Amino acid sequence: MAERAGGTLPTARVRAEATEAKVVVRGLSVRYTSSRGTLTALEDISLSVQAGEFCCVVGPSGCGKSTLLRVLAGLIPCAEGEVRIRSDGPQRPLTAMVFQDYALLPWRTVLDNVAFGPENRGVPRAERYRLAREILAKVGLSGFEHAYPHQLSGGMKQRVGIARALANDPEVLLMDEPLAALDAQTRNLMQEELLRIWAEFGKTVVYVTHAIDEAVLLGDRVVVMTARPGRVKAVVPVDLERPRTLEQKGSAHFARLYNEVWQLLREEVSAASREAGGG
């Protein structure tokens, strides 16, 4: 894996021991080289996330927010800059990702999907099933242990995706537009669920979304990215009271924050769509 020092991937994603922020990204750039030239996906990203923080990242389509998450996950090496993730337990994986399209293993039951991470780390069968059942109960999926993914609704599939990530007990939970494939009502319900689950597990979360209301409702801070190449344009602190509820979406304070983020995002979105239209 990428976090092993001196590993085979040319990456500067490292397991850090020093006491600093939970996640520190410094001068990160990602470029793709193809026959048609070089494409800069991310340019000089610097960002830190505190332990236990819920950090949302918003940006126009194609700004590289998913790429940022994949670098944090170690799925894409970072050639320029560095990513440090503080480790509080030497056995714990640095990250666990929740994917937009769920990415569950269709031939495994819900229980075996959730136990997949621990299984690959050599956790004994009885122990990993106990853990998986416990987490499934916490995400509201008791009774569905032996169902297969194709038998579940989108919202339930994503609960499985979240349970799978939590079962791996990562230092940082990464979420890549986890609610984007759901209908509006289910999305609202799942936002409440996420608030509840986050409060219960106290994980550090980096959450990518294109929905401003979602970012403001869930996040302690909202990182606004520019159109490609993706840079950090601004960081908006969200000082809404916790524990949060869906009702806060109706408040004037929420509307002010929403507008602040939207004003920052607006010109980036039109820049991105101009680029998409032009080529």
Add this chain to the structure above:
Amino acid sequence: MARQGGKAAAGRAAHPAALSVLSVLALLSLWEWAAGGGWVREAFFPRPSSVVAQFVVLVRDGTLASHLSATLTRVAWAFLVAALPGVAVGLTMGVWRGAREALDPLFAFVYPIPSVLFLPLAAFVLGRGEPARVLTSAVTSFFLVAANTLTGVRQLDRGVLEAAVHYGATGHRLFFKVLLPGSLPWIFTGLRLGLGFALIVVVAVEMVGAEQGLGSLLWLSWQTLKVRDMYVTLLVIGFLGLGATYGLERVRERLLPWQPRVEVRR
């Protein structure tokens, strides 16, 4: 299922099946009537009832049993010889680009050659015995199994693969916990087609060169103008194919409960 599914569902399910049976019965009656009335030559198209009578005769005197067992033994061996290396080669080609590029042209060249034509070649190497017949019958099945297995590996969702790797499935774990189970539906399709083709080629090979087997019985009946024997053999071969297809389908449903049932609606 249908018993408790209400009258409407049961009716829909029963209707096409009833039609299939009716259409077969209608055809047979027409045939019976035409042959009996001298509209078609009974020497070539004997009445279905007389074919059934001959079937009983061939079952009673043991002729059918000995030919059937010879054919079934060959099909079983050919299927085994095709399936095991077929799956192995298909998986290798799926995960290793080098193997894919090396074998692709060979597959494209050999696969369309009618497999019976390999009989002389196999006989050069193995002599004119059972091994040559079995090997010849396995060729097309092998390619079918390998090609479907390869497709099974290649069609795996990239997102699912990425997630599996992210959750620690690397090396042998990636192979045994992700690639193999993920491609099983395609492997099964390959096996089903492969079994069917093994039967086809075994019968063809028996027609060209074997003393026992349904193919040789068919050929012999034709040459000696035992037309009823010929029809009996055809029927038995047809039912063998039917049994193989439905049998493997049942096995697939048992082994792959995670696949959404494909319901054919017409």
